[in-house]
Amino acid sequence: MHATLRMSRPVWTSMRAHLLASRDERMAYLLARGGRWPDPAGAPVLDLLVTSVLLVPDSALTMQTGVRVEIDPVFTREVLIACYETGLSLVDVHTHPFSNDAVSFSGHDVVNMHATHADFLARMPGTPPAGVASLVLGQSGVAGAVTDPGTGALRPLERFLLLDDAVTEVALCPSLC
Amino acid sequence: MPELVLSELTELRYDRQVRAFGPELQDRLARLTIAVVGVGGVGSLVVQGLACLGAGRLLLVDPDTVEPSNLNRLVGATPADAAHGTAKVDVAARAVAAINPATAVSPVRGSVTEAGTWSRLRAAEVIVGAVDGHPARWALNRLAVQYARCYLDIGVDLRPTDEGVGGRLEAGGHLAVLRPHGPCLLCLSGYDPGQVGVELDPALAAARRTAGYRVDDPDAATPSVVFLNQVLAGHALAELVNLLSPWRPPVAYLLVDLVGSTTSVLAAERNADCPACGPCSPRALSDAAGAPEFRAPVTALLPADAAPEA
Numbered sequence: 001m002h003a004t005l006r007m008s009r010p011v012w013t014s015m016r017a018h019l020l021a022s023r024d025e026r027m028a029y030l031l032a033r034g035g036r037w038p039d040p041a042g043a044p045v046l047d048l049l050v051t052s053v054l055l056v057p058d059s060a061l062t063m064q065t066g067v068r069v070e071i072d073p074v075f076t077r078e079v080l081i082a083c084y085e086t087g088l089s090l091v092d093v094h095t096h097p098f099s100n101d102a103v104s105f106s107g108h109d110v111v112n113m114h115a116t117h118a119d120f121l122a123r124m125p126g127t128p129p130a131g132v133a134s135l136v137l138g139q140s141g142v143a144g145a146v147t148d149p150g151t152g153a154l155r156p157l158e159r160f161l162l163l164d165d166a167v168t169e170v171a172l173c174p175s176l177c
Numbered sequence: 178m179p180e181l182v183l184s185e186l187t188e189l190r191y192d193r194q195v196r197a198f199g200p201e202l203q204d205r206l207a208r209l210t211i212a213v214v215g216v217g218g219v220g221s222l223v224v225q226g227l228a229c230l231g232a233g234r235l236l237l238v239d240p241d242t243v244e245p246s247n248l249n250r251l252v253g254a255t256p257a258d259a260a261h262g263t264a265k266v267d268v269a270a271r272a273v274a275a276i277n278p279a280t281a282v283s284p285v286r287g288s289v290t291e292a293g294t295w296s297r298l299r300a301a302e303v304i305v306g307a308v309d310g311h312p313a314r315w316a317l318n319r320l321a322v323q324y325a326r327c328y329l330d331i332g333v334d335l336r337p338t339d340e341g342v343g344g345r346l347e348a349g350g351h352l353a354v355l356r357p358h359g360p361c362l363l364c365l366s367g368y369d370p371g372q373v374g375v376e377l378d379p380a381l382a383a384a385r386r387t388a389g390y391r392v393d394d395p396d397a398a399t400p401s402v403v404f405l406n407q408v409l410a411g412h413a414l415a416e417l418v419n420l421l422s423p424w425r426p427p428v429a430y431l432l433v434d435l436v437g438s439t440t441s442v443l444a445a446e447r448n449a450d451c452p453a454c455g456p457c458s459p460r461a462l463s464d465a466a467g468a469p470e471f472r473a474p475v476t477a478l479l480p481a482d483a484a485p486e487a
């Protein structure tokens with residue numbers, strides 16, 4: 001499966017600036033429309049088109065340090081309900097503010113993604129197609145991971161496109177071992 | 178000259194454009210799937226240009242076969258193709274293979290107003306439309322709006338003035354460049370929604386003609402000449418490169434008047450109430466909106482006195 005995330009460049013720029021403005025980790029949720037189709041060579045594609053950004057306020061975080069962030073489950077529950085009711089896909093975003101160069105998911109992040117992604121896909125109805133992914137932002141890098149809805153395997157996000165007057169691609173750091 | 182290994186050939190192939198646009202453009206082109214819908218007189222030139230530029234993958238869509246009258250402008254077509262009725266997408270694929278074997282080509286012989294073909298176009302990140310008629314433009318606009326794709330619509334217009342054949346001509350065309358957050362083709366009056374329904378239903382169109390209502394015939398032979406097509410195809414390729422590697426201010430709508438030797442760039446604004454991309458539209462809904470209905474809403478479009486007999 002090839003996975004692509006697409007979102008507006010101005011929205012991405014604003015979100016990134018906000019999330020990395022703190023020396024503590026911060027979070028956001030991206031709500032996206034999912035699409036699944038074969039590429040011209042026949043390989044399955046998961047396309048996540050971001051339509052809304054929810055910046056998680058620091059007050060909704062039950063733990064927030066420079067190396068760890070945990071969100072109030074009540075906040076997440078409301079987001080999941082919104083996804084379920086409107087058929088939206090979900091991308092969680094958090095920061096590693098002390099990563100100055102390449103950034104990657106921590107072991108804790110990977111364990112967490114396995115659990116939350118599987119839970120999301122199990123709860124969502126089959127149509128419209130839904131996907132779930134995660135991004136981690138460092139000061140100069142981005143890494144992404146997505147769960148294949150077909151196999152349940154956690155995989156690196158392959159492409160991250162920013163839409164504006166021009167279409168540009170964000171270079172993704174290797175995210176999973 | 179010593180034999181070049183493939184990597185050296187690839188590097189040299191793009192050397193002159195890398196000197197202008199940098200290596201990033203080559204990387205972006207190589208990773209992109211570009212659809213060219215309509216590979217006739219204009220579309221085949223666009224395909225040729227994309228192969229030269231180094232597009233990674235092309236999805237080519239056209240339902241038609243080569244006819245003798247196409248040979249004055251169809252890139253790569255031969256008299257044998259006209260004699261055998263070769264599919265235009267196969268001619269275009271053959272031309273790409275000859276120019277640049279590294280470009281993967283997926284030819285689709287079908288119309289964008291068929292659900293299956295329309296759905297296959299979801300895989301394209303950029304769509305170039307070189308199509309005739311309102312329904313094809315409506316279908317491509319719907320796809321671009323629904324899946325947030327960049328869509329470049331090309332149109333050419335060549336016709337004699339009132340002086341008749343051999344006199345002065347009207348010769349020009351347009352390029353509309355639709356971006357995910359910008360105006361759609363209907364905002365730019367790029368097609369007539371009423372005509373879409375009529376042209377999608379040949380029986381309805383025939384009934385309207387019989388009843389005396391003028392209906393443009395999309396299949397009628399129209400004048401066409403290669404140099405006008407080349408101008409419009411060139412502008413489309415230039416703006417496609419501009420989408421990937423900006424080298425000039427973005428163009429939203431460009432008008433070419435070959436008689437006056439002028440090119441005009443027009444600003445374009447979204448219509449907040451546009452039925453195709455406004456609040457009640459499938460904008461950015463992706464698969465959640467499904468494929469559109471490709472049959473004409475007959476009862477809504479048919480004048481009472483032009484109803485076809487059952």
